Amino acid sequence: MKILYVASEALPFAASGGLGDVMGSLPSAVSSCLGEGSDVRVIMPMYKSVKDKFGASLFFEREIYVPLAWRRQFCGIWSTERNGVKYYFLDNEFYFKRDSMYGSFDDGERFAFFSRAVVDLLPSLDWMPDVIHCNDWQTALIPLLLRTEYHAAFPNTKSVFTIHNIEYQGKANLSFNYDVIGLPRECDEILRFDDCTNLMKAAIVTADQVSTVSQTYCQELRYPYYAHGMSQVLSSRGGDFTGITNGIDMKLFNPMTTAGLAAHYNEKTFHEGKVQNKLALQKELGLPEDRDTAMLAMVTRLAGHKGIDLLCYILEGLLAQNVQL
Secondary structure (H helix, E strand, O other): EEEEHHHEOOOOOOOOHHHHHHHHHHHHHHHHOOOOEEEEOOOOOEHHHEEEEEEEEHHHEEEEEEEOOEEEEEEEEEEEEEEEEEEEEEHHHHHHHOOOOOOOHHHHHHHHHHHHHHHHHHHHOOOOEEEEEEHHHHOOHHHHHHHOOOOOOOOOOOOEEEEEOOOOOOEOOOOHHHHHHHOOOHHHHHHHOOOEEEHHHHHHHHOOOEEEEEHHHHHOOOOOHHOOOOHHHHHHHHHHEOOOOOOOOOOOOOOOOOOOOOOOOOOHHHHHHHHHHHHHHHHHHHHOOOOOOOOOOOOOOOHHHOHHHHHHHHHHHHHOOEEEO
């Protein structure tokens, strides 16, 4: 089976959160599970940070020109291999030579270019995936492209769209298709949602399968409170919308070998190993070193959907207990 993962980030090349973790470990895990005969590849943008850190080790494949509405944009294609997986990097300095991956005023155009480039370059690689697995709004145009303009070029390729974070949906004005994407006018209604262009909505209704990062999150997203307006769209997919719990890279997160731990441990030395790491962390943070104090940690961005407001609500009562936060 030939599987192509498309994402805006992947470890160790560039990452800002959980998506990068998953794209750094899932492709190689799937490749190992499928065994010989499988061909798993990943495509992501060539950010400035990627070029600066990994550029010398990348191989130049070719260049293409990508149609965006009324214009064509250059795209260089670079590659490398890691853990049995081939990674491609799409290079356009106008869109990706920036100090940050996200947060620019033209993010919609940047990742519309990225999505179009993905489906444009595959024929030139002489490699046709059985499944294209898209992740979050930055790749959300791809299922729509496969169903419409590129259907003849990809008649047997299936698409999966995974929602890692429902809050970010790729919204733009209603003229975005005309100004940037360049799909036929009949695609306007697929892209439209709540009087704006919504790329994630288009992916949800056109992908062959839609998934998210856990069964619990899948159930939550069927309710308006959690779904940021997408509950009915997701519910309309019925059994084609499923939750698959994210795993971890067991080589990277191995307490017997992971660098940086104060003490390594296994299932037999678990308790004492955890205590030694706790004491070392307390010392590093300048907290009282006490093995009997409950130590709580929250690793997160300071964003509302991460539950910071819930933590603040109970913080005073929490810190009145025998805990370290």
